[in-house]
Amino acid sequence: MKFSEIIDRLYKGEMFRRYSSPAWAGKFIVKQIPQTVPAEVVPRMTSLPDHAKAFIGTMGDGSISYHDQVLLVEANDYCPKPHATYYIPTWEDIFADDWLVC
Structure with a gap:
């Protein structure tokens, strides 16, 4: 799925991650209410x-x-306790077609 396809779905409360990027292991994005x-x-x-x-x-x-805030939530071996920070997509994220629903 492309980034442009997930924007409306973020408004609906869905969570997304990239699946072919090792940097996204244990991470997902979600739009705050x-x-x-x-x-x-x-x-x-x-x-x-x-x-x-x-x-x-x-x-x-x-x-x-x-x-209008999107959070990057992370919990993995480097960060065992989930934490959240702001998320601003990179150009790589914007043009990637490997987004999927969590």
Whole structure:
């Protein structure tokens, strides 16, 4: 499957990986579900530094929204505990035809 074919399916919650690239062993991508974190929750977030939380509290209604993020999730011999980071496709990923549903 080509990368262009998976974009709409990421919106539907499907997960994908490349199968012929050794660099993709134990990895997959998924689109995060857009969320708004309410102002009263932002100060308790453990994923933001205190200074950022304080600054966000001075903006708008103090909430924070995130959207349009694709995560690369990895769990393999090098990283036995699953972790996630942002994913930006490379040109190789974009033109590859070895994508498959997880």
